[in-house]
Amino acid sequence: MEEETLYATSNPLYGGSLGKNINCWRSLSTCTAKLQESSVAKLQGIQSSQRRLLGSSAYELHRNDSFSKLSLEDIDYFKKILGEKSVIQDEDVLSTANVDWMRKYKGSSQLLLKPRNTNEVSKILKYCNSRYLAVVPQGGNTGLVGGSVPVFDEVIVSTSSMNNxxxxxxxxxxxxxxxxxxxxxxxxxxxxxxxxxxxxxxxxxxxxxxxxxxxxxxxxxxxxxxxxxxxxxxxxxxxxxxxxxxxxxxxxxxxxxxxxxxxxxxxxxxxxxxxxxxxxTPLRLSSINLAFLACNDYLSCQKLLLEAKTKLGEVLSAFEFLDCESMELVLSYLDGVRNPLPPSNFYVLIETTGSNESHDKEKLESFFLHSMERGILSDGVMAQDMNQASSFWQIREGIAEALMKAGAVYKYDLSLPIENLYKIVEEMRKRLGESAKVLGYGHLGDGNLHLNISTPVYDDTVFELIEPFVYEWTSKHRGSISAEHGLGLMKANEIHYSKSSEAVHLMASIKGLFDPNGIMNPYKFLPRSLLSQHKEDASLHGPEI
Amino acid sequence: MEEETLYATSNPLYGGSLGKNINCWRSLSTCTAKLQESSVAKLQGIQSSQRRLLGSSAYELHRNDSFSKLSLEDIDYFKKILGEKSVIQDEDVLSTANVDWMRKYKGSSQLLLKPRNTNEVSKILKYCNSRYLAVVPQGGNTGLVGGSVPVFDEVIVSTSSMNNxxxxxxxxxxxxxxxxxxxxxxxxxxxxxxxxxxxxxxxxxxxxxxxxxxxxxxxxxxxxxxxxxxxxxxxxxxxxxxxxxxxxxxxxxxxxxxxxxxxxxxxxxxxxxxxxxxxxTPLRLSSINLAFLACNDYLSCQKLLLEAKTKLGEVLSAFEFLDCESMELVLSYLDGVRNPLPPSNFYVLIETTGSNESHDKEKLESFFLHSMERGILSDGVMAQDMNQASSFWQIREGIAEALMKAGAVYKYDLSLPIENLYKIVEEMRKRLGESAKVLGYGHLGDGNLHLNISTPVYDDTVFELIEPFVYEWTSKHRGSISAEHGLGLMKANEIHYSKSSEAVHLMASIKGLFDPNGIMNPYKFLPRSLLSQHKEDASLHGPEI
Ligand SMILES: Cc1cc2nc3c(=O)[nH]c(=O)nc-3n(C[C@H](O)[C@H](O)[C@H](O)COP(=O)(O)OP(=O)(O)OC[C@H]3O[C@@H](n4cnc5c(N)ncnc54)[C@H](O)[C@@H]3O)c2cc1C
Ligand SMILES: Cc1cc2nc3c(=O)[nH]c(=O)nc-3n(C[C@H](O)[C@H](O)[C@H](O)COP(=O)(O)OP(=O)(O)OC[C@H]3O[C@@H](n4cnc5c(N)ncnc54)[C@H](O)[C@@H]3O)c2cc1C
Incomplete structure (x- = not known):
C-alpha cells in the first residue's frame, strides 16, 4: 500500500479549514509556563548513568536456594543440544540482556540461550526443570514491569532466533x-x-x-x-x-x-x-485519518470521547490523550518534535480507519463541528499526509522515551472508570508538590491511564509517597493496578489490590499445576509468599503434569 | 429506540430499485424440485412423540457409583437452606427439566433446585461436594449437545431465579x-x-x-x-x-x-x-439494514463474503447463509414464512450496522452493484421496515425449529476453512442418498457451518454413516468439531478430533484441580476415560483447592 492511499495528500475539508473552524483556542492556565521554569529545567542535566539500577536488593529479595547454580556441565549440555553459537556467555551481550528497557531492573545471569525452534526450547526446559535451573523467557525486552530480565542468575531463554x-x-x-x-x-x-x-x-x-x-x-x-x-x-x-x-x-x-x-x-x-x-488480522482499510486536538480540561476530553463513540462509531480506531506536562516533556527531550497546536491543557489524538474516504471525512467533519459547537474542543488539526501523521504519533509514542531521558521514572499503568481517571494525576501532583513531575497520558478510549512520575534520580522519599498510595487509591476506585503492562517483578506482591484472595489462590494453584518446580520466571507475577508455598506443595506431590 | 429509526420505512435506493437491478435470476438447478418430491413429503407425517429420546443407554454409559444417591435428609437440608419453594420435586416440572431442547437427551433427576442468590448456590455446591452428589447446572436449557440435562440422577441447579x-x-x-x-x-x-x-x-x-x-x-x-x-x-x-x-x-x-x-x-x-x-455492550448504532440475497453456487457465496468484507468493511454486522434444502424445510414446516425471492440454490443474509444511514446505503449500493457486475449475486431484496427484517431473520433463525418439527435431527456445528466449508454437505448428501435430508446453513462470515441431517426417526444405520465420518472429515480438513455449541454429552469423547492429546490431558488436570470429586456435570465435556482417572487421582491427593 502506498503512502498516498493511507493519508490523503491534500485534505481540503480538514486541515486548512479546520484551522479556520477550530479557532476558539483560549488563553491557557499557567500549567505550561510553570513546567518550563521548574522541574523540566532541573531534570535536564541528568545523565542516564545516574539512574538507579534496581537490583534485587531494592525488593529485599533473596535468591531461592532450592534452585541449582549453573555448572560447567550445564553449559556443555546446552552446547551439545543447541550448538556453540546459541549458547551465549559474552559479557557485553549478557549485560544488555540482564537490564530492562527502563534500566531499572538488573539481574546477573551468566547465560543466554537462543533456541532456533520449538524442539530446542523443549530440550532446554526439560533439562532446566530436571536440574532445578530457574529460567526467564525474554522477547524484545521492552516490558515495563521488570518481567523480562533475571532477578538473580536465572538462565535467559531468548526467542529472538525464532522469527519465521x-x-x-x-x-x-x-x-x-x-x-x-x-x-x-x-x-x-x-x-x-x-x-x-x-x-x-x-x-x-x-x-x-x-x-x-x-x-x-x-x-x-x-x-x-x-x-x-x-x-x-x-x-x-x-x-x-x-x-x-x-x-x-x-x-x-x-x-x-x-x-x-x-x-x-x-x-x-x-x-x-x-x-x-x-x-x-483485520483488513487494512483504505482510508485512515488522524486528528490532533486540544481540550481545555479533562471533562472536555471525556465528553469528546462520548462524542467520538457516537459520531465516529464504527470508524474510530484510536483515542489517545496526553496532558500538557507530557507534551512539555516530549518537546524538551526529543529532537525534532513540535506541537502542531498552540499550548493547551490536554491533547487528544483521534484516528479513524474506514473503507470509504469521503464517508469518513464527512463523519469527522460532523464530529468536529458538533464538538466545537458544544465547546468541548478548543483547537485541532488533521494530518495532511503520512509524514505529518507520523509526527503526531511521535508526540504520543515519544513520551516513554522522553521520560527515560529526563531521569528516573515511576511508571503506573492503571485502568480506571473514565470519570475518575484523571483525579489520581491531580491528587498525586498535590501529594508530591515540587519534588516530582507528574504526567498523565494514555489510552483514554479504553479507560487506561499511564501515570508517570519523573524525578531527577530515584528517591526513596518520593517512592514512599507514591506507593502504596497509588495502589490503594486505584483499588478504592475499582480500578486495576495493571491495565496492560502486567505484574512482573514490580507488582507481583500487589495483585491483591485488584484481585480477590480466592482468585489469587486459584492462580497459585494453576502455577503449581503447570510449573511444580517453580522454575519459570521466579519471584514474579504472583505474591512471593504463595509461590514458595506452592513450590513446597509441589515437591510433596511430585510433578502433576 | 423506535422501530422506524432501526429500519428506514421507505428505502428508495434499495428494495424497489434493487429488485430492478438484481434481476439476473436464472433458472435453478433441480434441487428445489427434488426436495419437494422426496424427503420433505416423507417427513411431514412425523409426530414429535416418534422422536427417539436418547437416554444414557444410547451412549452405553453407566452411572458412576461413587456418586451418592439422593436421600430424604438431603431434601430436608436443601429445604432448610433454600426454603420449600426453591426445592422442586414436582414431576411435571422435572420431566421438562430432564429433557433437552431437541428432546434427544433425557435424564432422570428427582430434584431441581432454584437458588435465588450466590450464597444459596454456594451452600448447595458445598453440600453436594461433601455428599458426593452429582450436579448439572441448567440455564435456559437450549443447549444443543445434551449438556444442560442430567444423564442419570444428577441434581439440577437452575439459575432461572437469579435474573436481576x-x-x-x-x-x-x-x-x-x-x-x-x-x-x-x-x-x-x-x-x-x-x-x-x-x-x-x-x-x-x-x-x-x-x-x-x-x-x-x-x-x-x-x-x-x-x-x-x-x-x-x-x-x-x-x-x-x-x-x-x-x-x-x-x-x-x-x-x-x-x-x-x-x-x-x-x-x-x-x-x-x-x-x-x-x-x-456496544452502542446501538442508528442505521441498520438487512438484505436477503441469492447466489447460484457456493463459490459465489464465498466471493460475496470477500466483497462484503472489503466494501462494507466496518459496517458489516452479520453474514449468514442457507442452502435451498434449508429454505424448503422452513417453508414446509413454519407457518407464515415465505421466501422473498424466487427459488435459488443459496441465500445470504447481510446486515449492516452503522452510525450514518446514508453512508451505509451508499456502501451497500456500491457493494450490490459490484457484486452484480461480477456475477456473484443473482438476486436480492432489502428489508423495507422492521417487520420485513424480522421476516427475513425468521427464515434463518427458524431452521432449527423446522428441523425439530420435521422429525429426528443429527446436528453438527463445524468450523472449517471457508473454501472447504460446503464440501462436507455435498459429501454427506452423496453418502446418505435418499435416506436423509442434508441441510447446510450457518455463520458463513465466521467459517461456521451448521450441518444438519434430518430423518423421519432416529436410525442407527444413518447414524453409523454419519459418525465418525463427519468428525474424521472435519479433523482432516483442520476444522473444529464444535464451533460454538460445545461438547456436552454428545461430543465429550470426540474432543481428540480437534485437540492434541497434550492439550486434552492438561484440560483433565484442570478439571481435577477445580473439581476433585468430579461432581460438576459428570460424563460430559471431557473424555470419560480421563474424567474417571482424574477422580481417582484426586481422591489420592485430596481436594486441592
Ligand atoms: C516505548 C514503549 C511503549 C509501550 N507501549 C505499550 C502499549 O501501548 N501497550 C502495552 O500493552 N504495552 C506497552 N509497552 C510494554 C509492553 O509490555 C511491551 O512493549 C511488549 O508487549 C513486550 O514485548 P517484548 O517482546 O518486549 O517482551 P519482553 O519485554 O521481552 O517480555 C515481557 C514478559 O513476557 C515474557 N515473555 C516474553 N516472550 C515470551 C515467550 N515467548 N513465552 C513466554 N513468555 C515470554 C517475559 O518473561 C516477560 O515476563 C510498551 C513498552 C515500551 C518500551
Ligand atoms: C434455536 C436455537 C438457536 C441457537 N443458536 C445458536 C447460535 O447461533 N450460536 C450459539 O453459539 N449457540 C446457539 N444455540 C445453542 C446455545 O448453546 C444456547 O442457545 C445457549 O448459549 C445456551 O444457553 P442456555 O441458558 O440455554 O444454557 P443451557 O442449555 O441451560 O446450558 C448449556 C450448558 O451450560 C451449562 N450452564 C448453563 N448455565 C450455567 C451457569 N450459570 N453456570 C455454569 N454452567 C452453566 C449447562 O450445564 C450446559 O452444559 C442455539 C440453540 C437453539 C435452541
Missing amino acids: IIGFDNVSGILVCEAGCILEKLDSFLAEKGFMMPLDLGAKGSCQIGGNVSTNAGGLRFVRYGSLRGNVLGLEVVLPNGTIVDMLGTLRKDNTGYDLKQLFIGSEGSLGIITKVSIL | IIGFDNVSGILVCEAGCILEKLDSFLAEKGFMMPLDLGAKGSCQIGGNVSTNAGGLRFVRYGSLRGNVLGLEVVLPNGTIVDMLGTLRKDNTGYDLKQLFIGSEGSLGIITKVSIL
Whole structure:
C-alpha cells in the first residue's frame, strides 16, 4: 500500500479549514509556563548513568536456594543440544540482556540461550526443570514491569532466533508465525497483503509477538480491534517439563474444551514458553485519518470521547490523550518534535480507519463541528499526509522515551472508570508538590491511564509517597493496578489490590499445576509468599503434569 | 429506540430499485424440485412423540457409583437452606427439566433446585461436594449437545431465579447482571439505553446469559462484535466446594494475573456455576439494514463474503447463509414464512450496522452493484421496515425449529476453512442418498457451518454413516468439531478430533484441580476415560483447592 492511499495528500475539508473552524483556542492556565521554569529545567542535566539500577536488593529479595547454580556441565549440555553459537556467555551481550528497557531492573545471569525452534526450547526446559535451573523467557525486552530480565542468575531463554512467518491466509486474514517475530515486521509483511496487525504500540520496532501475547499487550488499536484474547486464535507452547502443547488452531471459532491458550495470554512467562502464535488480522482499510486536538480540561476530553463513540462509531480506531506536562516533556527531550497546536491543557489524538474516504471525512467533519459547537474542543488539526501523521504519533509514542531521558521514572499503568481517571494525576501532583513531575497520558478510549512520575534520580522519599498510595487509591476506585503492562517483578506482591484472595489462590494453584518446580520466571507475577508455598506443595506431590 | 429509526420505512435506493437491478435470476438447478418430491413429503407425517429420546443407554454409559444417591435428609437440608419453594420435586416440572431442547437427551433427576442468590448456590455446591452428589447446572436449557440435562440422577441447579440486572454504566456500556437473565430481556433493557448485547442467537427468548457464557455462544453478531472471550469483562463463580470467586471486574483492560474467567467461559458447567456476569455492550448504532440475497453456487457465496468484507468493511454486522434444502424445510414446516425471492440454490443474509444511514446505503449500493457486475449475486431484496427484517431473520433463525418439527435431527456445528466449508454437505448428501435430508446453513462470515441431517426417526444405520465420518472429515480438513455449541454429552469423547492429546490431558488436570470429586456435570465435556482417572487421582491427593 502506498503512502498516498493511507493519508490523503491534500485534505481540503480538514486541515486548512479546520484551522479556520477550530479557532476558539483560549488563553491557557499557567500549567505550561510553570513546567518550563521548574522541574523540566532541573531534570535536564541528568545523565542516564545516574539512574538507579534496581537490583534485587531494592525488593529485599533473596535468591531461592532450592534452585541449582549453573555448572560447567550445564553449559556443555546446552552446547551439545543447541550448538556453540546459541549458547551465549559474552559479557557485553549478557549485560544488555540482564537490564530492562527502563534500566531499572538488573539481574546477573551468566547465560543466554537462543533456541532456533520449538524442539530446542523443549530440550532446554526439560533439562532446566530436571536440574532445578530457574529460567526467564525474554522477547524484545521492552516490558515495563521488570518481567523480562533475571532477578538473580536465572538462565535467559531468548526467542529472538525464532522469527519465521509460517503462513498467512489472505481469505481469512489468519497469520501464523514464530514467537520471536518483531511486531513491526509482521505489520509490514501484512501491509503488502492488504492486512494489518490488530495491535500497535510504541515499542513495535523491538517487541516480539510472543512478548506481546505473554503480556496481553493492549496498545493503540485496542479501542477498535479489541483484546488479544479475542484475536489470538492459537498458540504453541512448551511447558516447564518440556512437553510441547500444540494449540495452534487457525479457526475463528472453536469450542472444544477449555481455552487453555488463554492461560498463556498474559501469563508473563510464568507457565512456559510461547513458541508459535496464530492471530486474526483485520483488513487494512483504505482510508485512515488522524486528528490532533486540544481540550481545555479533562471533562472536555471525556465528553469528546462520548462524542467520538457516537459520531465516529464504527470508524474510530484510536483515542489517545496526553496532558500538557507530557507534551512539555516530549518537546524538551526529543529532537525534532513540535506541537502542531498552540499550548493547551490536554491533547487528544483521534484516528479513524474506514473503507470509504469521503464517508469518513464527512463523519469527522460532523464530529468536529458538533464538538466545537458544544465547546468541548478548543483547537485541532488533521494530518495532511503520512509524514505529518507520523509526527503526531511521535508526540504520543515519544513520551516513554522522553521520560527515560529526563531521569528516573515511576511508571503506573492503571485502568480506571473514565470519570475518575484523571483525579489520581491531580491528587498525586498535590501529594508530591515540587519534588516530582507528574504526567498523565494514555489510552483514554479504553479507560487506561499511564501515570508517570519523573524525578531527577530515584528517591526513596518520593517512592514512599507514591506507593502504596497509588495502589490503594486505584483499588478504592475499582480500578486495576495493571491495565496492560502486567505484574512482573514490580507488582507481583500487589495483585491483591485488584484481585480477590480466592482468585489469587486459584492462580497459585494453576502455577503449581503447570510449573511444580517453580522454575519459570521466579519471584514474579504472583505474591512471593504463595509461590514458595506452592513450590513446597509441589515437591510433596511430585510433578502433576 | 423506535422501530422506524432501526429500519428506514421507505428505502428508495434499495428494495424497489434493487429488485430492478438484481434481476439476473436464472433458472435453478433441480434441487428445489427434488426436495419437494422426496424427503420433505416423507417427513411431514412425523409426530414429535416418534422422536427417539436418547437416554444414557444410547451412549452405553453407566452411572458412576461413587456418586451418592439422593436421600430424604438431603431434601430436608436443601429445604432448610433454600426454603420449600426453591426445592422442586414436582414431576411435571422435572420431566421438562430432564429433557433437552431437541428432546434427544433425557435424564432422570428427582430434584431441581432454584437458588435465588450466590450464597444459596454456594451452600448447595458445598453440600453436594461433601455428599458426593452429582450436579448439572441448567440455564435456559437450549443447549444443543445434551449438556444442560442430567444423564442419570444428577441434581439440577437452575439459575432461572437469579435474573436481576445489577447495574449498567452508560458511559462505558458495561452491564453487570445475574446469570439467569434471559438474553432477549437484556437486549431490550439495553435498547432503551441506546446499547445492545454483543451477541444474538435464535434461542434468545429462552437462553440465559450464564448459559451463553458457559457455552461461549457465538451467534449472529459474532462477525462484528467478536467473541465473548473479548466481551465478557468479569464473572462471579461458585466452585464445586462452595467457594465464591469474585472476578466480577468492570474494566475494559486488566492484566493482573491469569485471566481465570476464561476457564469458565465455554466450560459448560464442568468447573462450577457462574452466578454473575459483567459484559461490555456496544452502542446501538442508528442505521441498520438487512438484505436477503441469492447466489447460484457456493463459490459465489464465498466471493460475496470477500466483497462484503472489503466494501462494507466496518459496517458489516452479520453474514449468514442457507442452502435451498434449508429454505424448503422452513417453508414446509413454519407457518407464515415465505421466501422473498424466487427459488435459488443459496441465500445470504447481510446486515449492516452503522452510525450514518446514508453512508451505509451508499456502501451497500456500491457493494450490490459490484457484486452484480461480477456475477456473484443473482438476486436480492432489502428489508423495507422492521417487520420485513424480522421476516427475513425468521427464515434463518427458524431452521432449527423446522428441523425439530420435521422429525429426528443429527446436528453438527463445524468450523472449517471457508473454501472447504460446503464440501462436507455435498459429501454427506452423496453418502446418505435418499435416506436423509442434508441441510447446510450457518455463520458463513465466521467459517461456521451448521450441518444438519434430518430423518423421519432416529436410525442407527444413518447414524453409523454419519459418525465418525463427519468428525474424521472435519479433523482432516483442520476444522473444529464444535464451533460454538460445545461438547456436552454428545461430543465429550470426540474432543481428540480437534485437540492434541497434550492439550486434552492438561484440560483433565484442570478439571481435577477445580473439581476433585468430579461432581460438576459428570460424563460430559471431557473424555470419560480421563474424567474417571482424574477422580481417582484426586481422591489420592485430596481436594486441592
Ligand atoms: C516505548 C514503549 C511503549 C509501550 N507501549 C505499550 C502499549 O501501548 N501497550 C502495552 O500493552 N504495552 C506497552 N509497552 C510494554 C509492553 O509490555 C511491551 O512493549 C511488549 O508487549 C513486550 O514485548 P517484548 O517482546 O518486549 O517482551 P519482553 O519485554 O521481552 O517480555 C515481557 C514478559 O513476557 C515474557 N515473555 C516474553 N516472550 C515470551 C515467550 N515467548 N513465552 C513466554 N513468555 C515470554 C517475559 O518473561 C516477560 O515476563 C510498551 C513498552 C515500551 C518500551
Ligand atoms: C434455536 C436455537 C438457536 C441457537 N443458536 C445458536 C447460535 O447461533 N450460536 C450459539 O453459539 N449457540 C446457539 N444455540 C445453542 C446455545 O448453546 C444456547 O442457545 C445457549 O448459549 C445456551 O444457553 P442456555 O441458558 O440455554 O444454557 P443451557 O442449555 O441451560 O446450558 C448449556 C450448558 O451450560 C451449562 N450452564 C448453563 N448455565 C450455567 C451457569 N450459570 N453456570 C455454569 N454452567 C452453566 C449447562 O450445564 C450446559 O452444559 C442455539 C440453540 C437453539 C435452541
